[in-house]
Amino acid sequence: DDLGSKRKRQRKPKDLSGIADILLLNSSQNLSTRLQNREAMRSKTHTVEDDKVIGFIFNGAGEKLKFFPIRIFKGKEFVDVACTDATGKFVFSGLKAGRYTLTTEGKTIEFRVKK
Numbered sequence: 001d002d003l004g005s006k007r008k009r010q011r012k013p014k015d016l017s018g019i020a021d022i023l024l025l026n027s028s029q030n031l032s033t034r035l036q037n038r039e040a041m042r043s044k045t046h047t048v049e050d051d052k053v054i055g056f057i058f059n060g061a062g063e064k065l066k067f068f069p070i071r072i073f074k075g076k077e078f079v080d081v082a083c084t085d086a087t088g089k090f091v092f093s094g095l096k097a098g099r100y101t102l103t104t105e106g107k108t109i110e111f112r113v114k115k
Contacts, residue, residue: 021058022070022102022109024048046111052093053111057084057104064088068103 024046053072057065065088072079072092079100084090097115101108 001054006080022055022104022106022107024053024055024102024109024111025059026073032066046065046109048111048113051095051115052091053095053100053113054091055087055102056088057107058088070102073101073103074098 008011055070057068057070059065065084066086068084068088069081070084070090074096077096079095080092082090082092095113097113099110099112101110
């Protein structure tokens with residue numbers, strides 16, 4: 001029947017479970033340039049030149065996650081929590097020099113603020 005054939009043609013939903021990546025930008029970088037260099041940056045410690053870190057959180061399907069919580073720690077000390085906005089972007093500002101960790105749903109990324 002017509003309804004059955006429509007169901008067969010429907011695509012499976014994308015896998016939205018799990019966090020695939022946290023992507024950081026320096027204030028001078030744009031997202032498309034950073035996405036092109038993503039693989040090369042995975043093994044490196046990220047360095048932020050000013051007191052602000054900007055980033056995006058992606059799911060397993062490569063989609064930016066909107067309104068998703070992320071926490072920042074300096075060493076083992078909790079600093080703040082933020083949520084990604086409607087574009088999937090998060091921002092932490094007013095950071096002092098040192099090493100930080102961002103964490104969300106079991107995914108972490110370390111970076112250094114250099115001032």
